Amino acid sequence: MDIKEVIRTRKSFRTFDGRELSQEDKDALAAYAQTIENPYGIPVSFVWLDAAQYKLSSPVINGEHFYVAVKVPKVPRCEEALGFSFEKLVLYAWSLGVGTTWIAGTMNRSRFEEAAQTGPDEFMMVVSPLGYPAAKQSFVDRRLRGSVRGDERLPFEQLFFEGDFATPLLDCDDAVKDALEAVRWYPSAANKQPCRVVKAGDAFHFYKKGSMGGANRPWDSQKIDMGIALCHFMSVAGGVLSIADPGIAADAEYIATVTI
Numbered sequence: 001m002d003i004k005e006v007i008r009t010r011k012s013f014r015t016f017d018g019r020e021l022s023q024e025d026k027d028a029l030a031a032y033a034q035t036i037e038n039p040y041g042i043p044v045s046f047v048w049l050d051a052a053q054y055k056l057s058s059p060v061i062n063g064e065h066f067y068v069a070v071k072v073p074k075v076p077r078c079e080e081a082l083g084f085s086f087e088k089l090v091l092y093a094w095s096l097g098v099g100t101t102w103i104a105g106t107m108n109r110s111r112f113e114e115a116a117q118t119g120p121d122e123f124m125m126v127v128s129p130l131g132y133p134a135a136k137q138s139f140v141d142r143r144l145r146g147s148v149r150g151d152e153r154l155p156f157e158q159l160f161f162e163g164d165f166a167t168p169l170l171d172c173d174d175a176v177k178d179a180l181e182a183v184r185w186y187p188s189a190a191n192k193q194p195c196r197v198v199k200a201g202d203a204f205h206f207y208k209k210g211s212m213g214g215a216n217r218p219w220d221s222q223k224i225d226m227g228i229a230l231c232h233f234m235s236v237a238g239g240v241l242s243i244a245d246p247g248i249a250a251d252a253e254y255i256a257t258v259t260i
């Protein structure tokens, strides 16, 4: 599978077939994790956790034996860095046939934080099960996917713009279209899809629109989503990330620019 296909076929798997993750896949994931970098230069660490050993579970996950917890130092833009780096691992896992689900809410957070030995200067923002998808989804899985419309995404013209937010991006070359289509299929918390992109020549300005509300956390979950969107874009189009607000009038928060 090439990266575009990995991105397009990945989805959240919440029902696993009960098999242990093979040692070969564990080793491959651990080796790949060592190589992951993000354009923020913020270190993101992965902690591999045996579910039985630490009594870990999630009310929406079935048939799993193994989790990964993701930690980041408490520094500015740590959410985007974590989103970017963990999505790299998620995509790599799927290229091996290993299913994942980003989980920030539906877990016993304190138990996972303790198992991951989370220090006072770091956040453990998300975890994911790692396992082999079952042929049939559990009832909870089906109901959850349905409630967040997990198989759907907003249309291209509501997400991507040219020059300003008043002008939908209607015409661009195939390479740009592919990269933006990869952004369209990023996973986001509750499938809220906060990412908007304004194209200005070779520069692509990434904005976060809306807010989650509810979850009372010392970080912004939708900035994690933005890191994932940036990962998808840069995995397909490459480019260099910079942070220099172009001052485009927007009902959205500027996050970063990728120049290709």
Ligand SMILES: Cc1cc2nc3c(=O)[nH]c(=O)nc-3n(C[C@H](O)[C@H](O)[C@H](O)COP(=O)(O)O)c2cc1C
Binding pocket: 010, 011, 012, 013, 060, 101, 102, 103, 104, 105, 106, 107, 126, 144, 148, 149, 150, 151, 186, 187, 188, 189, 190, 191, 221, 224, 225, 228
């Ligand atoms: C930051 C983040 C947090 C998430 N938290 C949860 C969660 O707590 N529980 C859950 O079942 N899914 C969670 N999800 C998965 C989303 O619901 C899912 O990605 C979205 O509905 C799109 O579906 P897909 O991943 O199958 O494409 C989370 C996703 C992200 C990116």
